[in-house]
Amino acid sequence: MRNAAARSAPKVGIVSLGCAKALVDSERILTRLSAEGYEITGSFEGADVVIVNTCGFLDSARAESLEAIGEAMARNGRVVVTGCMGIDESSIRDAHPNVLAVTGPHQYEAVVNAVHEAVPPAHDPFLDLVPPEGLHLTPRHYAFLKISEGCNNKCSFCIIPALRGKLNSRPAADVLGEAERLVAAGVKELLVISQDTSAYGLDLKYATSDWHGRPVAARFLDLAAALGELGAWVRLHYVYPYPHVDAVIPLMEEGKILPYLDIPFQHAHPDVLRAMRRPADQEKVLERIEGWRKVCPDLAIRSTFIVGFPGETEEQFEYLLDWVEEAQIDRAGAFKYEDVAGAASNALPDQVDADEKQDRWERLMEAQMEISRRRLAAKIGRIVEVIVDEVDDEGAVGRTKWDAPEVDGCIFVGGDGATDLQPGDIVRARIDEADETDLWGTLVAKCAWRHSVKDSIWSMTSAIRHNMGRNHN
Numbered sequence: 267m268r269n270a271a272a273r274s275a276p277k278v279g280i281v282s283l284g285c286a287k288a289l290v291d292s293e294r295i296l297t298r299l300s301a302e303g304y305e306i307t308g309s310f311e312g313a314d315v316v317i318v319n320t321c322g323f324l325d326s327a328r329a330e331s332l333e334a335i336g337e338a339m340a341r342n343g344r345v346v347v348t349g350c351m352g353i354d355e356s357s358i359r360d361a362h363p364n365v366l367a368v369t370g371p372h373q374y375e376a377v378v379n380a381v382h383e384a385v386p387p388a389h390d391p392f393l394d395l396v397p398p399e400g401l402h403l404t405p406r407h408y409a410f411l412k413i414s415e416g417c418n419n420k421c422s423f424c425i426i427p428a429l430r431g432k433l434n435s436r437p438a439a440d441v442l443g444e445a446e447r448l449v450a451a452g453v454k455e456l457l458v459i460s461q462d463t464s465a466y467g468l469d470l471k472y473a474t475s476d477w478h479g480r481p482v483a484a485r486f487l488d489l490a491a492a493l494g495e496l497g498a499w500v501r502l503h504y505v506y507p508y509p510h511v512d513a514v515i516p517l518m519e520e521g522k523i524l525p526y527l528d529i530p531f532q533h534a535h536p537d538v539l540r541a542m543r544r545p546a547d548q549e550k551v552l553e554r555i556e557g558w559r560k561v562c563p564d565l566a567i568r569s570t571f572i573v574g575f576p577g578e579t580e581e582q583f584e585y586l587l588d589w590v591e592e593a594q595i596d597r598a599g600a601f602k603y604e605d606v607a608g609a610a611s612n613a614l615p616d617q618v619d620a621d622e623k624q625d626r627w628e629r630l631m632e633a634q635m636e637i638s639r640r641r642l643a644a645k646i647g648r649i650v651e652v653i654v655d656e657v658d659d660e661g662a663v664g665r666t667k668w669d670a671p672e673v674d675g676c677i678f679v680g681g682d683g684a685t686d687l688q689p690g691d692i693v694r695a696r697i698d699e700a701d702e703t704d705l706w707g708t709l710v711a712k713c714a715w716r717h718s719v720k721d722s723i724w725s726m727t728s729a730i731r732h733n734m735g736r737n738h739n
């Protein structure tokens with residue numbers, strides 16, 4: 267009977283586009299549907315219904331979302347649309363009138379209801395194999411941990427607050443409980459995300475919640491410290507340079523959380539930042555960075571920048587180039603400004619010519635690559651911890667504490683025993699070579715602890731398409 271029920275389990279496919287926050291939404295939807303007995307499939311053709319989780323941040327992302335919906339319609343025909351672009355149902359229905367339902371971002375209930383309508387659940391409690399940590403679209407050894415939704419800022423180029431609402435933080439005990447379940451399931455690296463990580467808890471007035479009999483405040487520092495007790499790597503993304511960020515730097519130096527900050531500066535010139543309406547006092551940021559590096563010399567800073575923002579002059583752009591050099595930004599992504607339907611910046615005068623934007627983008631990336639090349643070369647000879655992401659017959663590919671998955675560089679590890687490693691192993695390697703992006707090293711020692719192999723749910727997720735364009739904050 268159980269086998270018969272398994273064979274009849276309805277199948278759901280998912281296409282997850284956009285940022286890491288959207289990816290976490292997809293994971294929550296899949297977790298819920300799996301708990302109800304749905305089978306998750308990586309193929310359009312075998313699915314009874316396909317969910318497309320869209321991104322609506324940029325016009326190019328909207329075009330990609332419409333294309334993905336079109337592909338799902340052509341190859342399957344039973345499609346539920348959700349995510350940021352879902353708030354613009356008419357554009358979706360103009361292009362694809364026959365989608366089954368359209369729901370907005372983090373409307374989990376509505377998506378699940380639409381799936382129920384398309385194909386009812388066949389829940390069998392004997393077959394309920396959903397792990398307590400939920401389902402994840404990332405490899406088994408790292409996971410995104412979303413600590414809040416929404417944003418209270420009003421950056422002029424951004425429509426995220428309109429799409430996702432005001433800051434809505436999760437209680438600290440909630441976040442810590444999820445983190446603990448992930449670590450118990452074998453996750454070695456927690457990637458803390460939100461729209462504005464350093465604003466965490468402001469909406470809750472930093473209320474405490476009970477975690478293992480002790481109160482933990484919903485505050486950036488308290489949460490970072492508690493996460494640092496779990497024995498996993500903890501990496502902070504989307505942090506703004508507010509003064510209270512200074513307090514987490516000692517945790518990095520003590521090895522409790524990773525010496526890594528992902529700060530989407532977007533620009534450096536005060537006038538451009540004002541036009542962008544960026545949060546936090548950016549004027550003293552160079553001094554702050556210098557102070558952070560005095561406390562934690564190993565700190566790596568990743569950032570994103572927008573070039574060609576309306577009104578950006580050559581002089582302001584050159585100011586940015588000098589600033590990036592002075593700040594010694596380890597890793598950076600750059601975007602050429604584009605209008606987004608509904609964004610306040612669309613109305614700004616003096617749009618920068620497309621060729622000029624391209625030229626500035628190339629100059630910024632070239633300057634950053636040179637900084638990255640020098641900073642990576644200075645690490646040659648050091649012995650560092652590496653988390654292994656992949657292994658092939660030549661050795662292992664992993665990352666140091668200075669590199670986040672998918673957006674930063676990697677380290678290729680060779681030497682005796684390197685081909686015997688497994689994804690999720692944390693090892694020590696000596697850095698032998700570097701270029702402007704990646705490192706090459708030799709295995710020195712394996713750590714004793716290794717992931718236990720969990721259920722096979724992870725293998726299917728690798729077939730699920732997702733797009734990690736998570737640099738827009």
Ligand code: SF4
Pocket residue numbers: 417418419420421424425426427461462545738739
């Ligand atoms: S860019 Fe980031 S901080 Fe600014 S409004 Fe958008 S989500 Fe908020």
